[in-house]
Amino acid sequence: MKAMILAAGRGERLRPLTDHTPKPLLPVGGRPLIGHHLAALAAAGFDEVVINVAYRGDQIRAALGDGRAQGLPIRYSVEQPGALDTGGGVRNALAMLGEAPFALISADVFTDFDYARLVGVAGEGAHVVLVDNPAHHVDGDFGLDAHGRLVDAPPRRTYAGIGVYAPALFRAVEAQRFPLVRVIRQALAAGTASGQYHAGRWIDVGRPSALVAAREAAGD
Template sequence: MSKPKENSPLTAMVLAAGFGRRMRPLTDQTPKPLLPIAGKPLIEYAIERLAAIGVQKVVINLGYLGPKIRQQLGSGSRWGVDIHYSVEHEEEPLETAGGILKALPLIGDSSFLVVNGDVWCDYDLSQWIERPLPESCPGRLLMVPNPPHNPDGDFGIEGGLLSGTAKPRYTFAGISWLRAETLTEYPKRRECFGLGEVFTFNEDKLQAELYEGDWCDVGTPERLENLDRRLTGES
């Protein structure tokens, strides 16, 4: 795998503060990012892939059962990364954009990767590292074909850019490369809000790429079980 370029994002944020209500009772005592897939906590797959492309710092936001995530992952030394934790209130998650804004002092003011802690994907992010963001571009999103639980999709893609009107529509994969100012300069930013509205505000500016490989939003016990069977080679 090629070395990251000088202006590549060497910091990433993994979003891990959600309740995982749809995963109960599995998440009654275990935060969703720590649920095992083929014998390994789900979030560790993301950290391994980030480390493999040269990411040096990983910021993880903690909410529901957050101390268990910190205990499991520690400093990140076993992956060769430096893990920092942004602690949120366990009962009042800040959602995706709010969580990133709170963590920005740890992330820094440059561009950074964002990965949902409950997503499994085999996309090789080194392909992004080889194609830096243009100076005027607020970010890049990975899109996937619509899964059964999101049949209408989120956005279209037109000319390599995110579109609210283009067809067909695709599903946001939970993986992006953002500039800090995409959040800090969003006019409706507040303590608790989601990335979806930030993306909508930046339609026709954000780059978007369709990936048709292996991807799974591990949002229900059934999806968790299916992914585990696939990765362990069970029928």
């Protein structure tokens, strides 16, 4: 199974730390933030990772190389900063991802989620991981019914930036630039969206305080 890591963002809220270093390369627990995802994906048996890069993408490519040091092959989808948004970035990389459902992970979360839990889910739609609502997003995003289907109803939890998606969801969008939530809601409306809850560690590393929390959790 393939995975894609979204790593093209500017990291505005972490400035000035991100003025010279892309957010995925900020150190957490003795390795770059994105390195934790790569290690977890390799441990879960994933075959290959596609990483989209834009802002200071040359630094990411230089740091990670072809993936041999991380234990799984890496390919890069190069974008212009700010050009595609999250959903458009995935659509732009579909030729590298193939026809089977793939895992999609945001580089800027720090978590102990086991990526082996993503193998074999999604089918023709979307399968998302939900977590408890953080203080900066108390209203959450989606709910889950008793059968694991995604619903737009309370109690809502927060999308973890982790999921599995069918490529057809992105091909169906004609726009070049669009957010990932567009395809999630498309799958929800079609009845092909499911999810699971993760009760363990999850930190959205989008603010300086969250970076500190991630580093403390990692033993820094």
